[in-house]
Amino acid sequence: MEEKIQALLNEVSAYTAPDKQAVENFRMKYISKKGTLGELFEELKNVPVEQKKNVGKILNELKKAAETKFNELNESIEASSASGDIGLDLTLPPVANKIGNLHPLTQTRSRIIEIFERLGFNVADGPEIEDDWHNFSALNFPENHPAREMQDTFFIEKNPDLLLRTHTSNVQIRMMQKQKPPIRAIMPGRVYRNEAISARAHCFFHQVEGLYVDKNVGFADLKQTLYHFAKEMYGKDIKIRFRPSYFPFTEPSAEIDVSCLICKGKGCNVCKYSGWVEIAGSGMVHPNVLKNCGIDPEEFTGFAFGMGIERVTMLRYQINDLRLFSENDIRFLRQFQPVI
Numbered sequence: 001m002e003e004k005i006q007a008l009l010n011e012v013s014a015y016t017a018p019d020k021q022a023v024e025n026f027r028m029k030y031i032s033k034k035g036t037l038g039e040l041f042e043e044l045k046n047v048p049v050e051q052k053k054n055v056g057k058i059l060n061e062l063k064k065a066a067e068t069k070f071n072e073l074n075e076s077i078e079a080s081s082a083s084g085d086i087g088l089d090l091t092l093p094p095v096a097n098k099i100g101n102l103h104p105l106t107q108t109r110s111r112i113i114e115i116f117e118r119l120g121f122n123v124a125d126g127p128e129i130e131d132d133w134h135n136f137s138a139l140n141f142p143e144n145h146p147a148r149e150m151q152d153t154f155f156i157e158k159n160p161d162l163l164l165r166t167h168t169s170n171v172q173i174r175m176m177q178k179q180k181p182p183i184r185a186i187m188p189g190r191v192y193r194n195e196a197i198s199a200r201a202h203c204f205f206h207q208v209e210g211l212y213v214d215k216n217v218g219f220a221d222l223k224q225t226l227y228h229f230a231k232e233m234y235g236k237d238i239k240i241r242f243r244p245s246y247f248p249f250t251e252p253s254a255e256i257d258v259s260c261l262i263c264k265g266k267g268c269n270v271c272k273y274s275g276w277v278e279i280a281g282s283g284m285v286h287p288n289v290l291k292n293c294g295i296d297p298e299e300f301t302g303f304a305f306g307m308g309i310e311r312v313t314m315l316r317y318q319i320n321d322l323r324l325f326s327e328n329d330i331r332f333l334r335q336f337q338p339v340i
């Protein structure tokens with residue numbers, strides 16, 4: 001029996017397998033229960049007691065050798081199939097990986113943050129579901145005042161009012177309540193208004209608001225900050241104009257237009273055929289708003305502005321329909337791949 005096992009040991013170590021089937025044959029022949037090893041272990045029962053120890057020892061060696069061989073055969077088959085035996089032609093040019101890209105609104109948001117961060121503005125965030133105080137009352141919107149109707153609101157609950165914020169100004173209020181001036185921050189975020197969906201308006205959109213409160217902050221600072229922003233965002237040839245306007249939370253207030261980059265001033269549906277596009281509302285923070293947040297308007301002044309990220313993006317990439325941003329059409333989104 002010892003000779004038989006010795007012969008099998010040689011057989012096992014010389015075994016080669018060109019494919020998976022041959023490996024399986026090896027397993028069936030030697031390792032499986034009905035294979036040679038199984039038979040030999042059966043025979044071991046009949047070996048005389050004085051030989052049993054020795055025979056058992058070399059039989060176990062054979063078992064180990066067969067199992068090691070089986071693993072080796074398997075590995076070499078897998079390695080060879082991975083390296084080209086499955087019809088892979090390594091001389092062909094590679095297929096380019098399809099990589100995703102950031103949404104155009106995210107790209108614009110990052111650019112806006114980058115510009116303002118260099119001017120020393122922090123980035124602040126706040127809740128999208130807000131109460132009446134932080135969204136309206138603290139911002140000098142008296143109750144039942146028609147100004148509230150400028151922003152058609154989605155209410156979640158009435159008395160006490162809970163609503164989807166109509167602007168990111170709630171973050172300004174929360175900042176001013178918590179922090180003593182100087183405050184210099186921008187607040188990017190999503191806002192909601194109950195508006196009919198069209199090429200120019202949607203029921204949700206994104207804003208970036210900015211706030212600068214300190215001693216001796218004046219309108220000149222506001223103008224210079226936003227002029228710098230427009231040049232950085234659209235190039236140094238951009239034209240900018242301030243138009244007097246009304247907001248409850250700023251006094252004086254101004255809307256800011258830039259020359260329409262889509263039609264270059266000829267007139268299109270985005271600029272309503274005027275050659276100018278409004279990009280932001282702005283003004284000096286109303287003394288009542290400062291008071292509401294516990295800041296003394298005699299000591300501190302501030303400016304605030306707010307702009308729609310969609311509008312900025314439309315001008316930046318010359319997109320003429322706001323709805324494209326939320327339709328999830330891959331053909332549209334793929335056009336904003338970064339150039340590597």
Ligand SMILES: [Zn+2]
Binds near residue numbers: 260262268
């Ligand atoms: Zn235009």
